[in-house]
Amino acid sequence: MQSNQLTSGDVIADRRADYAKMLDESGEPHAAAELMEQALELVPRWAAGWYRLAGYREKSGNTAGAIEAYTQTLDASPDDIFGAKLKLALLGEVMTPDQPPSSYVERLFDDYADRFETSLVEKLDYSVPGKLAALVATTGRHYSLAVDLGCGTGLLGPEIRDRVARLEGFDLSRNMLAKAAEKHVYDHLEQADLSLAPEATGLFAEGARHRADLVTAADVLMYLGNLESVFEAVSALVVPGADFAFSVEDAGGDDGFHLAPSLRYxxxxxxxxxxxxxxxxxxxxxxxxxxxxxxxxTISGILFLTHKAV
Structure with missing residues (x-):
């Protein structure tokens, strides 16, 4: 059994965890935490169980207990697929990471892929692809090669396809890429990790630098904190005279970037x-x-259209 499995592998522990979830959904997080503690007595290295316990404790106002449970989550799952370090940062226990764990972001979107468009577009009024495409359209340009960073299920692709000769999409989540492929809009789709140094991202697998005259990143940069490596990668991707269009969540008057309770930056x-x-x-x-x-x-954002000098 993998310690980070969503189920514990123990029938009794899973049953108690299910009851704990029901209690939490009924507005009883303290009782849910007590039942979850009993489940973890049976499976003490269950990372997902510790993460759920942390959430119940946090809801019930037990901050010290939540910190202890998030720490146990991280101990049981060192690759941090649940983003426990981000939670610890929000609780003031550790410094805010410059980047979230790639394993956390990849798992998040792999799990989210099947319901992503229904949840985001139909329920959350997600509007960035259309708005970003409209911003790109103001240039009046037609592009030879566009690279869509963090393309997800491919919501932006259809919006810009008519002004692009070749369209490449990159994303960390393979499940999201599979959904994008179903649209038959992208000429090439590949996995890439934007949190890494440019040469390690997967964007330059064939050594092709300075190839794109349009780069887009719709609602991607909020899953990265420090954007230095992203801008370095974009600088290596684009040709002189290229456009780079992207969105961020608006930090308002604050300087720099910060981590929100949503675990986005x-x-x-x-x-x-x-x-x-x-x-x-x-x-x-x-x-x-x-x-x-x-x-x-309502989440406020900022859309940017930028141009690389010739």
């Missing part, structure tokens, strides 16, 4: 503009807009 306009200047990207247009809902809240 928000970035300030000043931070992004500084990176653009550093990597020779002229900011052509900026649009501040609502990009999706998150529960009862």
């Amino acid at each position: 928000s970035h300030s306009e000043a931070y992004v503009r500084a990176l653009c200047a550093r990597y020779g990207l002229d900011v052509s247009a900026v649009s501040k807009t609502a990009i999706r809902k998150d529960g009862a809240n």
Whole structure:
């Protein structure tokens, strides 16, 4: 049995965990935590169980207990597929990581792929692909090669396909890439990890640098904190005169970037503009807009259209 499996491998522990979930959904997180503790007595190295216990404790106001449970999650699953370190950062126990664990982001979207478009577009009013495509359309250009970073299920692809001769999509999640392939819009799809140094991302597998005259990143950068490596990768991808269009969640007046309770990062306009200047990207247009809902809240974002000087 893998210690990070979503089920424990023990029938009694799983049953108690199921009851704990029911209690939590009924508004009784303290009782849910007690039952989850009993389940973990039977399977003490169950990472997913510790993560669930941490959540119940956090809801019931037991911050110290939540920190202990998130720490146990990380101990049982060192690759941190649950993002326990991000939770510990929000609770002030560790420094905010510059990047989330790739294993966490990959698992998140692999699990989310089948319901991604229904949840995001139909329920959360997700609007970035259309808005970003409209921003690209203001250039009036037709592109030889577009690279769609973090393409997901391919929502942006159909929006820009008519102005692109060749369209390549890259994403960390193989399940999301499989969904994108079903649209028959992309000429090439490949797995890539934008949190790594440029040459390790998977974007340059054939050594093809400076090949794209359009790069897009729709709702991708909020799953990365420090964007330095992303801008370095984009700089290596584009030809002189290329456009780079992307979105971020708006950090408001805050400087730099910060981790939100959603476990996504928000970035300030000043931070992004500084990176653009550093990597020779002229900011052509900026649009501040609502990009999706998150529960009862509306998430504000910033869309950028930038241009690489010739």
